[in-house]
Amino acid sequence: MKLADLTKGAGEWLRGAGPMHDVVISSRIRLARNLAGVPFLAQCGAEQQNEIEQRLRREILDAGIANEVLYVDIAAAGELDRQLLVARHLISRQHATASHPRGVTVSSDETCAIMVNEEDHLRIQVLRSGLDLADAISDIMRVDDLLETRLDYAFHAKYGYLTACPTNVGTGLRVSVMLHLPALKMTGEIEKAFRAAHDMRLAIRGLFGEGTEATGDFFQVSNQTTLGKSEEQIVREFLTEMVPQFVAYERRAREALVERRVVAVDDKARRSLALLRTARLISTDETMYLLSLVRLGVNTGRLDEVDLKTINELFLLTQPAHLQKMLNKKLESEDRAEARASYIRRRLGAD
């Protein structure tokens, strides 16, 4: 498996399936882990950071976490490859732009990724399509157990797993769910949904995680603290209480739209698909905006010319890093806009 293979598809987690996939794009769980008896990364010198990276790379590759894995030495990777991994949600922006020894292990289906020497020594992540947190939690526990047989984790009998940032102490677990809420946006009820999220002590972010705004119609909700609750409890709250509430809000808003303003829904969905099929130049932002409206059209049964998998994949594959990786060269903004439009037309069978 090579890194370039990643541009061929969009990862298992974007296939547009799984529970409540009409509203929930994907579910993600990550665990923060550190080695016992070794300082946190920020307290290590370059040599020690290098030793940690070498050791963890070896142990992870030997642990057999998946049939096929790829290890990327981020410090040695090119800028485009680093951007690609960020766009695919396999590493964080911080991990891409840091300068110390670090890496990431990725399973070939991209459902599992383990960052080495991010903020913590280990950041284990599991991704799923739709609201499949039950499967995600059992998978990440399996990976965590596999690694724990080989590594001695920093763990405190009272506080739990010790982490570089106090907000992660305890389970070290963060659950994030990516929601598509175009109808709530269109009816103006999205602010109400945000307030509800705030009351549930959830953080809201944009499509590309921490530091990105919740633009367009995509919102990532995640827990803010991990202390004082068990892994199962955090996941259960997401799975049975919080996310189903958002899904119910959005579904009701979609039904109301189709009932009361069906022509407006048809208008927006059809215009958006037509633009994606004919544009010769298109920006990332406009692409996201149009894909979102097409997705709404498909999910309300008003549009049947495209499938969810294609739409979900286009969200990812039209990002700057992917276009450049697919064409194997760095492109200026205007050239990217042309390459993006051309790629979209081909994928939508319009060329």
Add this chain to the structure above:
Amino acid sequence: MKLADLTKGAGEWLRGAGPMHDVVISSRIRLARNLAGVPFLAQCGAEQQNEIEQRLRREILDAGIANEVLYVDIAAAGELDRQLLVARHLISRQHATASHPRGVTVSSDETCAIMVNEEDHLRIQVLRSGLDLADAISDIMRVDDLLETRLDYAFHAKYGYLTACPTNVGTGLRVSVMLHLPALKMTGEIEKAFRAAHDMRLAIRGLFGEGTEATGDFFQVSNQTTLGKSEEQIVREFLTEMVPQFVAYERRAREALVERRVVAVDDKARRSLALLRTARLISTDETMYLLSLVRLGVNTGRLDEVDLKTINELFLLTQPAHLQKMLNKKLESEDRAEARASYIRRRLGAD
């Protein structure tokens, strides 16, 4: 011939032919005339205005100005019919909204229209497709001569024809040419063209004449004064100097766009056509904007799925009055937007 027949087509002058029709939509000449020995309209009482209207209606209908003519008593006409006549450039807005006795005679091909009791007793107008002022001036002179055998015009040996407003004294002639200048707009050179028009002492107006802004990419240029020049001189200046200059500017800008930014031209033209073909709701303003870009695509040879005649007709037939007349009922704005979108899709063969 009935007024309702007017909604079936768009008038001979919008057929997208004639000299320089890639830039010049249409040419218009009008003459202001008043009866000798009768006060100007504003100085007449209601009874005298009525007498003038009755007399002129009879004389015009008897004069044989065209094979088939329609006389519309504007004071008796419904609001929708009056709006329809304004949209088709057959009467002025002022004529539509006034309340005194008045009318208009229209030839069945709409190339000739004679308003009775507008600002002057008579306003004769001739319309042509493209820059066909030579034909227009000879036709309007023919009509003027026909009427002059029956009517005694107010004429002063030194000043010429006497009119209600001093700016029309002399020949009483106004030439207006409707230009489509999308490339100058896109390249930002339109301001330069406006300054040139100002230097030539031309007035610039929007698509629907006096009181409308020059929005979109359509501009109507016309002479501001008529005194001191002969009819032939005014027309010759438009025909051989002023309009060809604008046409040359616009054509050069189009060539430059295709040479340097062909992808942007393709992008705009194709997106616009796609939107017109798929929208379920569309405003008049957006329709004009999109049609303008489609027209640019056709005129630069980058788009061949639509003909100029259809585009020109849509400019007119998508106006509120036409939609309502075609559907034979008054519609609210949202319903008009739906009817407009549906009509456009049908005309573009997209439904």
